Amino acid sequence: MPAGSTQFSFLIQKIGNADWVRQGQHYIHDDICPFCQQSMDVTSFSRELTQMFDETYQTSLTTLSRAAERLTQDCDILAEFERRVTAHAFVDESSQILSLVKTVNKGFQILLQQLLSKVKEPSLTIQPEPLQDPLALLQNEVDAFNTRVR
Numbered sequence: 001m002p003a004g005s006t007q008f009s010f011l012i013q014k015i016g017n018a019d020w021v022r023q024g025q026h027y028i029h030d031d032i033c034p035f036c037q038q039s040m041d042v043t044s045f046s047r048e049l050t051q052m053f054d055e056t057y058q059t060s061l062t063t064l065s066r067a068a069e070r071l072t073q074d075c076d077i078l079a080e081f082e083r084r085v086t087a088h089a090f091v092d093e094s095s096q097i098l099s100l101v102k103t104v105n106k107g108f109q110i111l112l113q114q115l116l117s118k119v120k121e122p123s124l125t126i127q128p129e130p131l132q133d134p135l136a137l138l139q140n141e142v143d144a145f146n147t148r149v150r
Helices: 009-015 018-027 042-052 055-087 096-120 132-149
Strands: none
Touching: 009 018, 018 042, 055 096, 096 132
């Protein structure tokens, strides 16, 4: 959430348009407000926005962006794993391992979309997809599958 110590941050948070304001700050030029197109004191307004979207806010946003990048890489790895499992000689469409890989892959894709939405709109509340149980089941099935293959 943006810092609440600025002159109008309480109002912006109350209205719920902090994301819109954050995106609009890139359009501040000359003495024209990027939101209402009226004349304004650009220096004061820019200072307010800088205080509102302070270093803590930017650090949090960077952390979310890095998490999205790592999750994108994990999704790519998982997609490759699904491809390899699907092509395995001992796997067919009814195999438990294939079903679990698809379930986990779908869960990761949903989680990635949620995280990308959160990066785009930081004020958005998301409920992350729970993946601990499907991952544990997949790990157990991979171990059992490897034993059967050996």
